[in-house]
Amino acid sequence: MTDIKAEIDVLPGLDPHAPLLEVNNLHVEFRTQYGVARAVNGANFRLAPGETLAILGESGCGKSVTAQAIMGILDSPPGFVTQGEVKYRGTDLLKLPENQRRKMRANHIAMIFQDALSALNPVFTVGYQLGELFRKHRGMSRADAKKRSIELLDQVKIPAAKARIGDYPHQFSGGMRQRVMIAMALALDPEVLIADEPTTALDVTVQAQIMGLLAELQQQRNMGLILITHDMGVVADVADRISVMYAGKVVEEAGVYDIYSRPAHPYAKALLESIPRLDMKGQQLNVIRGLPPALTAIPQGCAFNPRCAYAQDVCRQDPPPPPYAVAPGRTARCHFWRDVIGE
Amino acid sequence: MSDLEAVAAAAGPSGEAPVQPRHKSKTDKPRSLAGDAWIDLRKSKIFWTAAVLVLIIVLMALFPSLFGAGNPRECILARQHGAASGSAILGYDYQGCDVYAKTIYGARNSLQVGLLATLISGVIGLIFGLSAGYFGGWLDAILSRFIDVVLGIPFLLAAIVLAKRLSADPNSNGVLAVTITLGVLGWTTAARIMRSSVIASKNQDYVAAARMLGSGPARLMMRHILPNSTASFIVVLTILLGTNIASEATLSYLGIGLKGDAISWGISISEAGAFVRTAPGPLIWPSIFLAVTVLAFIMLGDAVRDAFDPKLR
């Protein structure tokens, strides 16, 4: 795959030995007439080929905004990236002119969305929407594009792909539609795939199928996968590493086993404790007190302090806790991570 | 649903929409839709412009003497197309009538016909729309077909035929005939709006709940369905008022609306049309007043609709 890609690469200056994807100190804000909402406040993470990174957090914590900023598809205005870098193979995408940035999408970094019904254009056939990628990015003829599209639908295991290529999105079931989305994202063999809540809108059984398919395709292609979700169950199954986001910051980044066994940030810990478990049946479920802060009024110091059981005076003052190195490749933004992890 | 989702659902709109300013201001202090709309309206320049214009027009219709207009019926042929003099600041028309006075006095008939016709349309539309939407079935089918038939005839055409038939009496000034014509033909939009919003809210859970608790049809409509449709209904009627004024002028222009010694902008425009090459003034002034009046009501309806429908901002 990568060999063919090298020939048609549109971008000079990509360093094949540099890390696949690095996000450093990313800041995004939304400027509205009602005030500035700081949606992402210094997000950091990196992604290697073949690796699955889960970004976990409640709604409104900045997960989707981070993904859109990486893709460069933020609605701007009101959304603006104010600081930071998004490095793909050593090149900072945020510094690229729009026409080069555009060619990165789908070719190198692709994305699938939560609700495939609204994410697919209702008035074009899936064949048209798939073939469009080959025609516009690869200059293929309509006939060739159609052939490739059918192959793709086969790869994502849509039965009778040839017959269904002329169908419209609304004629597919929810799971099949999400497969179409996946096919569309993988069409140009990207090295990074961002999946924004890919299974939230689906039935539980279909969820498992889709996650299985994603994992299988990722392995075949050695892609880096960023999985954005709030579903802890999904994460445990497929993720290698986890970034927990809260109020626009990555509060803990760690390997999946580390975080599940010994979380180092009170928020990550609280999230885990709020999962209902069969062996705890009959006992009181731990829920996180309070609500996430409004993005227009993030508390001073550690943003989690008003809801945190460990909070002390130092947590209520700026500067907010830095990412403490808990272990190699593992960080937590908590002054008292030792207490949290030690319990 | 996991607890996380529960928290998320309580925290705000799903799908991680960045900031929802409207939503936020609502969580700060709960407000009704009408309250929100009023706050938006107060900031709208279009709304205030329209409101001031409407006020002036209403004053003109009620107290024409406030505007220093002379007697619009005092016409002296010797002054035909004469220049401005005294209170006749806009000169005289081909019959030697005071153009300014006729234009100011024209507001009364326009507003009267417009208001009454809109009222008639509103009542018919309300009754037809409510019953078609609420009871559905054959009643809805018949009413919908009937609306189709009425809409099957181009509006002005139907108005001309009907007004012509109603104003057979040569001695009447046509006010009643035009009012009834416009009122009887103008209710279709109002009825459709009412019908669709009744159907929409009829299936809402809270209405179903109220029905299960034993509310009768009348109570359901008054308490639960009507309040949700009021805003769009009023908007439709405000705009209808504007178009009714335009239609009255058009019918009068065509010679089947107001007639005899009635004063109407439409008649003035029609009469002045023949002399437009030599004396454009008597054509231009009533045209401007007519256009501004219609504009004021349409603007008012527009501003209110925008305030109630923030989606389109």
Add this chain to the structure above:
Amino acid sequence: MFRYIVRRLLQMVLTFFGATFIVYALMFANQDDPLQALAGERPLTQNVRQALTERYHLNDPFLVQYWYYMKGLLTGDFGTSLTGRRIGDMMTQAWPVTIRLALIAIVIAATVAVVAGVISGIRRGSLFDNVTLVITLIILSLPIIVLAPLCQLIFGIKLGWFPPTAGAHPSFWALVLPALVLGSLVIATELRVTRASVAENLRSDYVRTARAKGLSRNRVIGVHVLRNSLIPVVTLIGVDIGGLMSGAIVTEGVFNIPGVGFNLFRGIRTEDGPLVVGFVSILVIVFLVVNLLVDLLYAALDPRIRYE
């Protein structure tokens, strides 16, 4: 689909008879003396009276008279106008002019509305958008009896850009000014619907997907957004036809164009029942057929619509 068309055709038949009956009733009911109206000023002898009464079925009940009239109409016999001219002949002269006028009006209005509406929808809140909105408001509230004479005065007489009147065999150029006036009736609504529709579609998820696919901005807007945004605009055309027909009555009068509106207006003023009912019947048929076509076009444009 087939069942839908059949059902629609049945509905159309109903609407057609309903509408023509209303107009027929209004034009002929309570006429004091239709024969005298037919004869004009001439006195009628008893014999002629009797003959005419039989010929026009005047002694039959009203519904039967309507039936005889419709029978003639549907077999192509429109009857004779009170002026003595055959109505069929008048129609063959009037319709081509009006159709030309309406087509020019629709093309101009739709082009301007879609182009300006798309730009407005993309740049909401910009200077262009605000100016466009104010202009549509003004156009929306200018009654055609104001617009037609004023345009004639300004562009026809004062500036001399267009011929002030069109006459019996108008050239394309002579029809442009009346078509602009006529088009103004629909342009504001079309523009606003386009704008709102573009603005709404721009916010939809599939636009985000299209951008994530690395498509150019022109393609995202020109193909993905536009194709969706035009759906509600197209449905407006059906409604517009009725508005254009109403507008034609005034416009054709002001610009002296001997089309359908011109004839209709004269017919109504002179109480020429046969003329009015004949023209109106054809108008209603045109209106209904155009609306059916628009509905079918709607289904073709939006695959989610399924007519059962």
